[in-house]
Amino acid sequence: MYHLVVRQFAFTLRNLENIMGKAQAYAATRKFDVNNFCTMRLFPDMLPFMAQIRIACDHAKNAAAFLSGQEPPKHEDNETTFEDLRGRIAKCLAFLDSISAQDFARTTSETVIKLPRPPGKGLRADDYLLSRHMPNFYFHVTTAYALLRSGGVDVGKSDFLGQLNLVDA
């Protein structure tokens, strides 16, 4: 399961890259600076677009790393432009793509993964993935999507979902 979910995170991040590409094309057509999206928020005390992208990436990266028994690579929060954020996604994808199903072989549902906080606490691997990283990941990707969408970018849920692996049935 761990590898399947991590692969789906990567797939969703690629869909997000496509959506960001559409936002760039839209900004060019409407003649505004696409970087204006970076600081947009749905409400004044919510995090801006920039943070939504960073946090989504970090949830995918940390789930992939800690479930496969590795330290995650450090990606600095130093992006200032839309293009920088695409670079952040690309770095995250390079890490996710470097991990194979084999790398999760030593993790079982009983494996406990330590959390950064509260001190001395952790989660069993299944909870770590399904109740912490999975909802967080989709929460931030969807919020990033909502910010672009409510800024007028012509995307729909099929962009968010991407191309499904249809088979005959």
Next chain:
Amino acid sequence: MYHLVVRQFAFTLRNLENIMGKAQAYAATRKFDVNNFCTMRLFPDMLPFMAQIRIACDHAKNAAAFLSGQEPPKHEDNETTFEDLRGRIAKCLAFLDSISAQDFARTTSETVIKLPRPPGKGLRADDYLLSRHMPNFYFHVTTAYALLRSGGVDVGKSDFLGQLNLVDA
């Protein structure tokens, strides 16, 4: 995996119920009709709050049903109030809670589940859950959250995530 993810859907819907309770308390304090949220949209051509709740429930219900080899119960889209929508979530939860891990025993990653469209097409069980229902479910729950949040309801991501099963680490 199927049962674990379906249980997480139920857990998230319970968190959504709590968030909706906070929206009702907030509307009472601010003296406006909480049902005003039902028709709110983040952008004019997006679906309103009401539809976000219905679709989130249907993705959880259909995933649980078809992965456990059952026909899903039919829940009519006839809600008009916030309280009706809480009833829709409660019906969905009653169905999700009726399904045990055993019920998924005959489904393997090679099982193909037919889609309502396109005709003659389906998805393998893992893709059905991870690339169709899981992202759809979180997409709609997060959008519902974003609508309440951007309407001023004082909730945060910890309400969305709920109480994690922390263990000593």
